[in-house]
Amino acid sequence: MDGSVPQQRMSLRYFSVAQLTSVVERSHARLCAVLVLLSLVCFLPGFTSLQPMDRDEPRYAQASKQMLEAGDFVDIRFQDEARHKKPVGIYWMQSASVAIGQALGVPEARTTIALYRIPSLFGAIATVLLTYWAALAFFGRRGAFLTAALMATCVILMVEARLAKTDAMLTACSVAVMGGLARAYLSRGAGVLPRRALLIFWTGFALGILIKGPLVIMFAGLTAAVLAYKERSVRWLLTLRPWLGAVFTLAIVLPWFIAIALKTGGAFYSEAVGHDMLGKVGTAQRYHWAPPGFYLVSFFATFWPGAILAAIAVPFAWIHRREEPVAFALAWIVPSWIIFEAVPTKLPHYTLPLLPAVAIITVMAISRHFVGPHRPAAKLATVLIPFIPVGLTIGLSAVGWSFDGMPPFRALPFLVVSSLLALWAWWLFVKNRMVPTLWAGFISAAFLAIGVFGFAQLDLRSLKLSDRLAEVARNVACDNPQVATLGYREPSLVFLTGTNLEMVETGAQASAFLQQGGCRVVFVEKRYEGEFRTENERLKQQPTLSTRIQGFNINSGRRVDLAVYATGF
Structure with missing residues (x-):
């Protein structure tokens, strides 16, 4: 009788899965x-924080x-x-x-x-x-x-x-x-x-x-x-x-x-x-x-x-x-x-x-049972199933270490689980269990979404340049500052700081922007900073260096170093 209990539990488990599937498919x-x-599991993680x-x-x-x-x-x-x-x-x-x-x-x-x-x-x-x-x-x-x-x-x-x-x-x-x-x-x-x-x-x-x-x-x-x-x-x-x-x-x-x-x-x-x-x-x-x-x-x-x-x-x-x-x-x-x-x-x-x-x-x-391990080179080709989550786990860890000094620790458990599920999907394919292969892939994708969008992007602060610049502009010690930018011209900065953001072309223009008076903030990329300081000395104005924002611009593919100068507070 004792030996029949595990068998009974197993049959009950399979019966429940089959019954659940049947009920859903009705x-x-x-x-x-x-x-x-x-x-929603795949689309919502990171929806508000990205x-x-x-x-x-x-x-x-x-x-x-x-x-x-x-x-x-x-x-x-x-x-x-x-x-x-x-x-x-x-x-x-x-x-x-x-x-x-x-x-x-x-x-x-x-x-x-x-x-x-x-x-x-x-x-x-x-x-x-x-x-x-x-x-x-x-x-x-x-x-x-x-x-x-x-x-x-x-x-x-x-x-x-x-x-x-x-x-x-x-x-x-x-x-x-x-x-x-x-x-x-x-x-x-x-x-x-x-x-x-x-x-x-x-x-x-x-x-x-x-x-x-x-x-x-x-x-x-x-x-x-x-x-x-x-x-x-x-x-x-x-x-x-x-x-x-x-x-x-x-x-x-x-x-x-x-x-x-x-x-x-x-x-x-x-x-x-x-x-x-x-x-x-x-x-x-x-x-x-x-x-x-x-x-x-x-x-x-x-x-x-x-x-x-x-x-x-x-x-x-x-x-x-x-x-x-x-x-x-x-x-x-x-x-x-x-x-x-x-x-x-x-x-x-x-x-x-x-x-x-x-x-x-x-x-x-x-x-129609056409796709399976019996197809030429299929067992080898399906190694690509775990390639994406494994590649992202390694790649995002390397990016985090390179740009922010640490890997995205919060994301790693989800990325590892996604990789293991994808490896399981490959093993199921080799065993010719095609529908379970699909389901393992679906669940792996859900964990990948949580890991990449829900957590990894939160830890990659170096990629959030516009967010960080807009936060600095909002926190200056005056209300409704006028904002300009020199060298960094991404549309996200316009969206986050305001339609009236001025995109100046030279250090002289940035200096002239500050000279107009009132509460003003200008973001100056490092390659323009010498020209900007020279013009300030000529105009005898001394804007305050509030902070520096360093990071990586995905679109230009290069590291960026921006100084934040302010006047009028």
């Missing part, structure tokens, strides 16, 4: 609740802040400069988020970066849930859940969920569109789509245009063109009610597009199309240049922990390319990916809206 709502919980990440995030946030300051919700500006690069959608969302925060009494709401990030958080969660909805056109509930969980835990979505930019919300809109398009293609014999699918499709289409212009049109248009060529017909697109949808889209996007044309005399379009979009296609934005193949290489980091499994699934996609579900996913990925690789300007997040289709093919291949 309902879309329950599965979505689990996905939201997983998303500093504004130069350069794009504070540019978006500052432009939204200036909308609130000026009461102008048509034009988009960064200080005195017109920011005619993207449509207005994300700025409206960020402004609304901050306005609600102010109404609820959040202190210093307009310089609280977390409020500007809320639309990105909602966009990332919506991406996960809409990936589940889109994947239901290809799988049952379990397959759709695993597909969405791959998105919730992938590195690039975890990053974009924390940044006040367009990309998380654009991805949500794109997945809404592609989920509707998949239903139109895969169920084209039915002749009609449910109203809910039509509403999701056209709402995603309209909001996608209002957030980032033509990209959502490109994703849907290229996919539809490839499939129409394959079918030698476009009749299946009629189930999307295109005429009614076009009217709906124009009703949403046209008012602002007309208003900005009238407001700027057409300058918005010449800047957005002529400089921003064509600049990416041409050579105007060389500082983001990368060779073709950049996205294939970076994919193994951006889509971790699912990337290596997706790579193993590539032959499956080729073998089954004529099957309609696989054909749709490939039409979603391949044409747009080729364009992104061909365009000289490259950033890792550009391919984010294509990753749900990658997740669909990956889960499809796993469900």
Whole structure:
């Protein structure tokens, strides 16, 4: 009888796990609740404490802040400069988020970066849930859940969920569109789509245009063109009610597009199309240049922990390319990916809206037992599963030691656990236990998010230059000081210190700024300090050296030493 007790406990444990899984899978709502919980664990650590990440995030946030300051919700500006690069959608969302925060009494709401990030958080969660909805056109509930969980835990979505930019919300809109398009293609014999699918499709289409212009049109248009060529017909697109949808889209996007044309005399379009979009296609934005193949290489980091499994699934996609579900996913990925690789300007997040289709093919291949240790070189290749958390554990420890004199001790337990779980995922793969491999990867990603975003970034004070400078400016012994900066020109400093921050070009200008009288603070980078002091001696003024701020500027890739001078207190 004693020997039967462990066996009874073991069977009860397995029965409970199986029963719990069965109960959760009975309902879309329950599965979505689990996905939201997983998303929050991956997206929330560090959401409020991570500093504004130069350069794009504070540019978006500052432009939204200036909308609130000026009461102008048509034009988009960064200080005195017109920011005619993207449509207005994300700025409206960020402004609304901050306005609600102010109404609820959040202190210093307009310089609280977390409020500007809320639309990105909602966009990332919506991406996960809409990936589940889109994947239901290809799988049952379990397959759709695993597909969405791959998105919730992938590195690039975890990053974009924390940044006040367009990309998380654009991805949500794109997945809404592609989920509707998949239903139109895969169920084209039915002749009609449910109203809910039509509403999701056209709402995603309209909001996608209002957030980032033509990209959502490109994703849907290229996919539809490839499939129409394959079918030698476009009749299946009629189930999307295109005429009614076009009217709906124009009703949403046209008012602002007309208003900005009238407001700027057409300058918005010449800047957005002529400089921003064509600049990416041409050579105007060389500082983001990368060779073709950049996205294939970076994919193994951006889509971790699912990337290596997706790579193993590539032959499956080729073998089954004529099957309609696989054909749709490939039409979603391949044409747009080729364009992104061909365009000289490259950033890792550009391919984010294509990753749900990658997740669909990956889960499809796993469900058909194609992905496993029996594939050529798969056992060796899946060593890449622990590569990201192990690499980050070593890399962040080295960065902390080099810049701040100590490793990020608070983060290390979580990073180590993440690494061990990733190693376990690799061991499970070798044992051909594919679904447990996925789950080990999901949990590893959650611990990685807590370690990197929740704790490691808190300890890397040398990277928080703008935060530290703004804190010094707030704590000078006078109210509302006028602030200028020489040598350090990051947008995050504008966002944190105020729209009126002056960016001077020379030591003479910095000295002249202080001479204007009143309470004034100027940040002077060390390479300009000799010129600045010489000019002060000539003008016979002696500003007080309040403190020095030393750190590392991620964008310039160099160490920075800034002196803080003040007058008038």
